[in-house]
Amino acid sequence: MPFAQSLLESLGRDLPYLYGPLFLVFAATLMIWPGDLLVGRTNKRAWSYVAFLVLAAGGAMALYAPLGQGFSGMFRVDGLTKGFQFLSVLAGLITIVLSQPQLNALREQTVEYYALILFSTAGMMLLVGATDLVSMYFSLELMALCIYVLVAYLRHQERSVEAGMKYFMLGAFSSGILLYGISLLFAATGGLTTNLAELNEKLALATPNHTLLVFAGVLMVLVGFAFKVAAVPFHMWSPDAYEGAPTPITAFMSMAPKAAALGAFVRVFGTGFHGVSGEWMLPISFLAGASMVLGNVAALRQQSLKRLLAYSSIAHVGYMLLGVMSADAQAGGQAIWLYMLTYLLMQSGAFAILIHLQGKGEGERIDDFRGLARRRPVLAFAMLVCLLSLAGIPPLVGFFSKFYLFKLAIEQGHITLTVLALLTSAVAAFYYLNVVATMYFKEAPEGELKPMGSGLALILTVTCALILVGTLFGPKLLDWTAKITLG
Amino acid sequence: MESLLLKIGQNLFLIFAVMALAGAAVMVFARNAVHSVIGFLFAMLSVAGCYLSLGAEFMGVAQLLIYAGGIVVLFLFVVMLVELSKAREARRFQGQTPFALLLVGAGLVAFVGIFWQTIFGASATEPLTLSQNLVSHGETLGNAQMVSRGLFAEYLLPFEILSVILLVALVGAVVLAKAERV
Numbered sequence: 038m039p040f041a042q043s044l045l046e047s048l049g050r051d052l053p054y055l056y057g058p059l060f061l062v063f064a065a066t067l068m069i070w071p072g073d074l075l076v077g078r079t080n081k082r083a084w085s086y087v088a089f090l091v092l093a094a095g096g097a098m099a100l101y102a103p104l105g106q107g108f109s110g111m112f113r114v115d116g117l118t119k120g121f122q123f124l125s126v127l128a129g130l131i132t133i134v135l136s137q138p139q140l141n142a143l144r145e146q147t148v149e150y151y152a153l154i155l156f157s158t159a160g161m162m163l164l165v166g167a168t169d170l171v172s173m174y175f176s177l178e179l180m181a182l183c184i185y186v187l188v189a190y191l192r193h194q195e196r197s198v199e200a201g202m203k204y205f206m207l208g209a210f211s212s213g214i215l216l217y218g219i220s221l222l223f224a225a226t227g228g229l230t231t232n233l234a235e236l237n238e239k240l241a242l243a244t245p246n247h248t249l250l251v252f253a254g255v256l257m258v259l260v261g262f263a264f265k266v267a268a269v270p271f272h273m274w275s276p277d278a279y280e281g282a283p284t285p286i287t288a289f290m291s292m293a294p295k296a297a298a299l300g301a302f303v304r305v306f307g308t309g310f311h312g313v314s315g316e317w318m319l320p321i322s323f324l325a326g327a328s329m330v331l332g333n334v335a336a337l338r339q340q341s342l343k344r345l346l347a348y349s350s351i352a353h354v355g356y357m358l359l360g361v362m363s364a365d366a367q368a369g370g371q372a373i374w375l376y377m378l379t380y381l382l383m384q385s386g387a388f389a390i391l392i393h394l395q396g397k398g399e400g401e402r403i404d405d406f407r408g409l410a411r412r413r414p415v416l417a418f419a420m421l422v423c424l425l426s427l428a429g430i431p432p433l434v435g436f437f438s439k440f441y442l443f444k445l446a447i448e449q450g451h452i453t454l455t456v457l458a459l460l461t462s463a464v465a466a467f468y469y470l471n472v473v474a475t476m477y478f479k480e481a482p483e484g485e486l487k488p489m490g491s492g493l494a495l496i497l498t499v500t501c502a503l504i505l506v507g508t509l510f511g512p513k514l515l516d517w518t519a520k521i522t523l524g
Numbered sequence: 525m526e527s528l529l530l531k532i533g534q535n536l537f538l539i540f541a542v543m544a545l546a547g548a549a550v551m552v553f554a555r556n557a558v559h560s561v562i563g564f565l566f567a568m569l570s571v572a573g574c575y576l577s578l579g580a581e582f583m584g585v586a587q588l589l590i591y592a593g594g595i596v597v598l599f600l601f602v603v604m605l606v607e608l609s610k611a612r613e614a615r616r617f618q619g620q621t622p623f624a625l626l627l628v629g630a631g632l633v634a635f636v637g638i639f640w641q642t643i644f645g646a647s648a649t650e651p652l653t654l655s656q657n658l659v660s661h662g663e664t665l666g667n668a669q670m671v672s673r674g675l676f677a678e679y680l681l682p683f684e685i686l687s688v689i690l691l692v693a694l695v696g697a698v699v700l701a702k703a704e705r706v
Contacts, residue, residue: 040677062688109679149698150699152695153696171679171682176685182692182693183692186699190699192700225642246641249642250639250641
């Protein structure tokens, strides 16, 4: 039995790379069955604590995984993998804490909700380490499929179901495009490999009559990724899906899948398609520029804070695409990682306040923030910190992450795009400050606000504290990022 | 006569491929859901034929058993259990049809151009085929063994992720369809 024996040996060798995501998958499965049988009908909210602990444990396992490559070149653990895995886990943890109050208010606590978050996070952890187009594709699907279900989770609300349906249809369509692009690349390299490093070598050697095929393949993979990160013009699904989804899931969607997909984006285009960068540099710069402009301009007109954050996240993706365009994949990955980390903190702080004001999932209009400063000065100040940091106003931490990203873009010679990014950042400051003005200078409506739950308050305190601490250490942030992402 | 048969034998793959496309077209354009399913069945059978003509017997038989046998029956059940007359009445997206046709036309032209250049282009030195060592591998090892090596050695990780995806699809269907939540 030499084949079976070698299989077992390589499995024993490669398995430690995957302890984190595997643990999440096993634990989530056990939570659904038999875990749900053992817990009574009244104790469903206990699942959020269990899920939190499981996710934290899975994240710790992933952080202590050995560095290396395994599963016949399908998965690789390096600093960048660990960094983006950390971001996904962090976003998952924040989402679980944010979910609890709203699901309690709606009486919709189930174990499946938390299990799906765990499955999705496992998919992201696999995605950011994938070094093969095949494993990358399947991880992407695992991540996305859970989120389709979570978006439509409140199935008694028509807009939630509509959002889920729309997201599912467009997501499935974009996956088809991505897969077709992969198959074209596979054909163009002679049907030999889908491994990113080998693909890079083979693509450089492709015969002249294959150039169009390679171009089409790379372009379709790009379109598939652009759908996943919601870059203009493939962003159509995102405002509707963001608005219809339960608000904690909106927060999740704007943080975790974007972090994971951007991590994979950098890896696929930075290592796999590095040699043919001439093919994708122009399309991707159009994507980035269009995302910055349309995301910010469309956000100006929004009445709903959820939609505003959706459009602004499109703009933030536009900025992060500058990092993908960097010829040095490592530096690009670092700048994106830092940007994503700070974005994640600011976004989760803003969402914590939004969820608190929403209660059962209604009031999400910017008008509902009227006079918050008089009713709740501390809350308003926290929102102020998050929004100013999102706008990238110095000296807050959001400024430093933007600064490093733009500096990298200028060093790489993308001057026009960087100027565009700076101009659109000014537009962004306008609509973020509009919310601030509503909070501070408008009359408050009648009625008392409920006190904030402990989970939301914790998230808000931690994120605000981290934003302020990060502000103090701004100039050193990039060095630390380099240390983390180099492994 | 004999030469005609020989020609058909040589181009079996193309014939099956065209049949599969025709089945898929019937599936998409049929107004009646049962006709759609039959078109789907026809497409799946033709794809099995494609596999067989490429010398992948295991894949062909698996395709027959799983798609033609299992999934089509499942589809027929759904068609019979679910009332579909409502869906037929609602005519949506009428205004978008011309744009869609235009886009499809442009895409078709682009892809025909790409494949034309790849296969018949001026500098076409080698035909677009599977690499030789993949093909010869199959002969020495046998079909089912090849598939198992692919699944359990080289593509173990994607295969396992796929199994988790199926689990998630199951859980998701239950989450969205279950009548009562606590």
